[in-house]
Amino acid sequence: MKKKFDVIIVGMGPSGLVLCGLLNNYGVKVGIFEKNKSTVTEPRAVSIDDESLRILQSFSLHQAVLRNVSQNYGSHYYDAKGRLFLKVEPNSRENGFFKRNAFDQPTFERTLWKHLEKQKNVNINFSHTLVSIKNEINRVTASFVDSKGLKKSFQAKYLVGCDGGQSTVRGLIGAIMKGSSFNQNWLVVDVDKTCNFFRHTQVYCSPKRSSITLPGPHGIRRYEFKLKDGESSEKLGEDFIRKLLVSVGKDGKAKIRRSQVYQFHALISSEWKKKSVAIAGDAAHLSPPFAGQGMNSGIRDVGNLGWKLALAIKKPKSKDILETYFLERKEHCWALINLAIRMGQIMVPKNRFSSFFIVSFFRLIKINKTLLNYVSQMKYRPKPKIGRGIIYFHGKNTRNDKKLIGTLFPQPLVENIKGKESYLDDVLGNKFSLVFYIKNIDAYISFEKWLNKLSKTCKVVVLLHQSCMIFPSRYEVIRDSNNLLENSNPRVPENSVVLIRPDKLVSAIYTKNNLHYLADLLNNDEIFSF
Incomplete structure (x- = not known):
């Protein structure tokens, strides 16, 4: 050894x-x-x-893992009487994959x-x-x-x-x-060969007993039940567990893979x-x-x-x-x-009043399409964003640039000159890279001398807007097939050179007027050529 x-x-x-x-x-x-x-x-x-x-x-x-994943599920929230009051079903794929997947x-x-x-x-x-x-x-x-x-x-x-x-x-x-722990006991039950074929998570927000049921691949399903005071793990026999399963669906007789009581921590x-x-x-x-x-x-x-x-x-x-x-x-x-x-506070209302307030709030936001979209598309999930570390500002960044720097660069489906489609990360590789995003060949011609200098340190990829035809170049030229960058938020600016880290976070953004800052940066730090 x-x-x-x-x-x-x-x-x-x-x-x-x-x-x-x-x-x-x-x-x-x-x-x-x-x-x-x-x-x-x-x-x-x-x-x-x-x-x-x-x-x-x-x-x-990813492909080997995805063979055993149920892709693209959402969450449906129900009130104490079992009435649906909220659907969260995200369908955007800014990272090339669905936001929620069961495994x-x-x-x-x-x-x-x-x-x-x-x-x-x-x-x-x-x-x-x-x-x-x-x-x-x-x-x-x-x-x-x-x-x-x-x-x-x-x-x-x-x-x-x-x-x-x-x-x-x-x-x-x-x-x-450091942090806090929660004085709540939850029973987690995993079953095989479920009879519940609903493809989304079902969240029952009841002050009497909150519960969640989550789909899984190949006929498995998870159930989680908030336990009441006095319901210790020693008293949770199979009959008790099956009664809980019956209370939220059809899996009362399903084979139990595992049951376990948990307390949660932050x-x-x-x-x-x-x-x-x-x-x-x-x-x-x-x-x-x-x-x-x-x-x-x-x-x-x-x-x-x-x-x-x-x-x-x-x-x-x-x-x-x-x-x-x-x-x-x-x-x-x-x-x-x-x-x-915060999501736990929604799922676990303390009493009938808080339950009524939560349900009423989410029913009201359906009036406002912007708010509804924010919730239903999971835009509330914090995106990775770093304000300090391996990121670079040159003093002339726009407000949009500052929003984009330190975040994940979108991953569109791209097409190369031979018509082959792949995802952007497969083109960029696992080292630092430069993405030059443009709408037409004129912009490429005006930047070409700079690209020749910059390519000595980092891989250069020319990424075209969906409306542009792919043209021959000494660099790899690809087209945004699904027009993801056009609709990204924050938006990737046109005619910009984006320095992307190996973990696909945006490290810096440059335009033609300040590319000399990028050249100095690449020449003076060995991390970009490892």
Whole structure:
């Protein structure tokens, strides 16, 4: 067994497995360790969103995952009398995927695991329990105990703890969780061969007992019930569980895969990185489940961290880039936790008065099409937006530019000169890139000399408006097939050069009048050529 790696990952849940896939894609040597005998065999998370799928796309695993995903489901909300008062059915695909999708975590983890075990740069180790870390500035030594009780030590340049809410790694670096926990018990029941074939989530907002039922792929379904005082886990026999299932549908006789009582938390770790050790996923934060963002936030963590680790390994002089990880992720992570708390307040009214107020409010917003669209299309979900970190302002940015910088660049379906269609990220690759967005060939001609200079550092892609015919060029020229950029918000300005990071966040925007700032930036920092 290898004793040295570039990166050690502790934990083979979604965050750890996705981080391993990202690092392998950069040629980084990874040792990944899990205390259990395999990946999970029981249901956990059930929702995967468009941003997580886009991260999986960056190492070409999205198609394999999508084979076991029920795509594009929404949520229907019902009042205490079972009357529908709100539909949330988002249909936009600004990231190339639907916003809400149902999956089975055991199948998801197994798909990732089977992919990784074929990779020569990945060393997989089950039944290894972490016991200690020697954390130094340029290296880390991790000691594990295997299933036979033998102690083994491994070295790496970096270690990342993706080892869950009870993270050993978090404790070993002295970080603590800050936030609040909720004095609510919820019973989660997962069933096989459901008789409820409704393709959307059903949310019953009743002060007597709130409950949720969520669809899944291949005939599975999840139910969640808020428990009352005195309904402890010891008293929840099968008869009680089946009565709850009958109260919200037709699955009273369905095979129960798992039933579990949970309490929910809204917590973030005080530190996410110390010397050569970082944490991600549930090790770094815990969220109530009402927004379906717990696992997705963890995948966003490693989407931010993965390329920075690869850069720090390949270009050690740029290792300080890792200090931007917590800086860039913390605000968005808190925003999603707060969203989950607010959604929980809607789903769990305290009494008949609050229930009446909530239902009346959402019925009133149907009068205003703008407000209704905001809610029904899930525009309330906070988008990733960084205000500090690896982003650049040159003093002449417009208000729209400032809104776009630090956000995810839209991912349209694009067509190349041969008529082949693909998604934009597949063209850009997994390093820094420059997207030149134009409506006509005249703009291209006026920028061509600048593009020749800039292409020495970064890949240049010419992205045409849907109305423009594709023309030959020394650069890759593609056309926005579904006109996504024209309708994006904030809008991508025409005749602009957009610097896009490996994680597809907009790092900077330039026009012809200030491209000299971009040239200076690319020439003076090695991170753009890794």
